[in-house]
Amino acid sequence: MVSWYKASAREASPLARQSEPAGRAAVAFAAEVTLDAVACRFGDKQALRGVSLSIAPGEIVCLLGPSGCGKTTLLRVISGIETPSAGRVLINQQEVAGPSRFVPPEKRNVGLMFQEFALFPHLTIADNVAFGLKALPRAEALRQAQVMLARVGLQHYADDYPHILSGGEQQRVALARALAPRPAVILMDEPFSGLDVQLRETMQEETLGLLRETRATAVIVTHNREEAMRLGDRVAVMRDGRIVQVGTAEDLYRNPADLFVARLFSEINEIAYPVVGDAIHTPIGVFHAADLIEGETGILCLRQRAIKLRPTGTGLFGRVLHVRFLGDMAHVEVGVRGFEVPLKVRVGEAVAPAKGAEVGVEISPTSALVFPGVGSG
Numbered sequence: 001m002v003s004w005y006k007a008s009a010r011e012a013s014p015l016a017r018q019s020e021p022a023g024r025a026a027v028a029f030a031a032e033v034t035l036d037a038v039a040c041r042f043g044d045k046q047a048l049r050g051v052s053l054s055i056a057p058g059e060i061v062c063l064l065g066p067s068g069c070g071k072t073t074l075l076r077v078i079s080g081i082e083t084p085s086a087g088r089v090l091i092n093q094q095e096v097a098g099p100s101r102f103v104p105p106e107k108r109n110v111g112l113m114f115q116e117f118a119l120f121p122h123l124t125i126a127d128n129v130a131f132g133l134k135a136l137p138r139a140e141a142l143r144q145a146q147v148m149l150a151r152v153g154l155q156h157y158a159d160d161y162p163h164i165l166s167g168g169e170q171q172r173v174a175l176a177r178a179l180a181p182r183p184a185v186i187l188m189d190e191p192f193s194g195l196d197v198q199l200r201e202t203m204q205e206e207t208l209g210l211l212r213e214t215r216a217t218a219v220i221v222t223h224n225r226e227e228a229m230r231l232g233d234r235v236a237v238m239r240d241g242r243i244v245q246v247g248t249a250e251d252l253y254r255n256p257a258d259l260f261v262a263r264l265f266s267e268i269n270e271i272a273y274p275v276v277g278d279a280i281h282t283p284i285g286v287f288h289a290a291d292l293i294e295g296e297t298g299i300l301c302l303r304q305r306a307i308k309l310r311p312t313g314t315g316l317f318g319r320v321l322h323v324r325f326l327g328d329m330a331h332v333e334v335g336v337r338g339f340e341v342p343l344k345v346r347v348g349e350a351v352a353p354a355k356g357a358e359v360g361v362e363i364s365p366t367s368a369l370v371f372p373g374v375g376s377g
Contacts, residue, residue: 030057030217031092031184038087047073049241060218062232070241071221080105111183115190117174119162126158132181148176188220259371269302283338285365297373304346306367314360
């Protein structure tokens with residue numbers, strides 16, 4: 001009886017009669033987003049501290065940083081859910097939040113997608129997608145919802161309810177709902193965090209493709225560096241309510257502004273040395289320690305993947321202390337002549353040396369980074 005009713009309802013539904021092919025997603029008119037010295041306070045807690053950032057129309061920017069650094073608060077300020085305590089938010093050079101003006105969220109032409117997906121359990125999947133299209137006649141709203149569902153490959157679930165969907169399918173519906181009104185800006189708060197690793201990568205690629213098609217300006221919050229590097233045209237690294245560095249993934253990897261950014265983008269060895277004159281003296285050379293003075297501490301940073309293990313007689317002498325299998329890679333700890341602490345190295349699993357083996361250790365000085373130690377500078 002239940003199955004018959006569902007089939008009859010589908011035959012009667014205007015969605016069931018739609019035969020429009022999936023095609024491409026409708027194009028939005030992308031907007032420029034400007035943050036001008038934005039601050040946000042909750043009681044005694046300063047969540048944002050003078051954040052300034054310009055995002056070009058159609059650009060995808062990822063906000064990267066640890067939990068509690070202000071990423072989600074910044075997203076909520078852009079959307080209008082939170083009001084800044086200082087500074088301004090501009091969309092296409094029009095102030096939407098500031099000392100003299102506040103535009104409510106529903107008038108900003110901004111789409112939102114949260115990590116919980118927040119689908120309405122009592123609405124059909126089509127009605128979920130059409131939820132933001134209330135300005136349209138119902139038939140037209142359902143038609144556009146069907147088009148978006150077709151684009152994400154879920155048009156056959158239009159008359160079903162969210163509880164029957166897998167996590168990845170719910171993510172697709174949430175994305176379709178956010179993009180259905182053709183927002184000029186789409187804001188996404190850790191949208192892939194609840195998915196398993198393989199599904200996460202698939203959904204990242206599908207989402208990136210859809211964002212490129214719609215050409216909407218996008219801001220994506222994440223704490224996963226690989227996700228930020230894969231999705232973002234630029235990455236804005238946040239810490240303690242501030243943006244500490246903005247750039248392409250390659251810029252941030254090769255030229256991190258400080259030790260915090262270096263740690264985010266690489267697995268690194270950190271070895272402390274006293275500053276003598278204006279430099280630190282290490283087994284692989286003397287490095288100028290910018291902005292440090294005699295007696296302070298400099299941190300030599302060596303990326304694990306930049307250290308090469310060679311046959312003995314090449315580079316520095318080393319002995320393998322420990323090897324840990326990591327699938328395609330192996331994590332190797334090596335005691336290296338001249339270094340007081342073992343160095344961690346990542347190598348291909350097939351070429352990993354055995355524990356106790358003697359090796360040559362080759363470290364290019366050009367791959368090293370030097371930063372102030374804790375309490376220096």
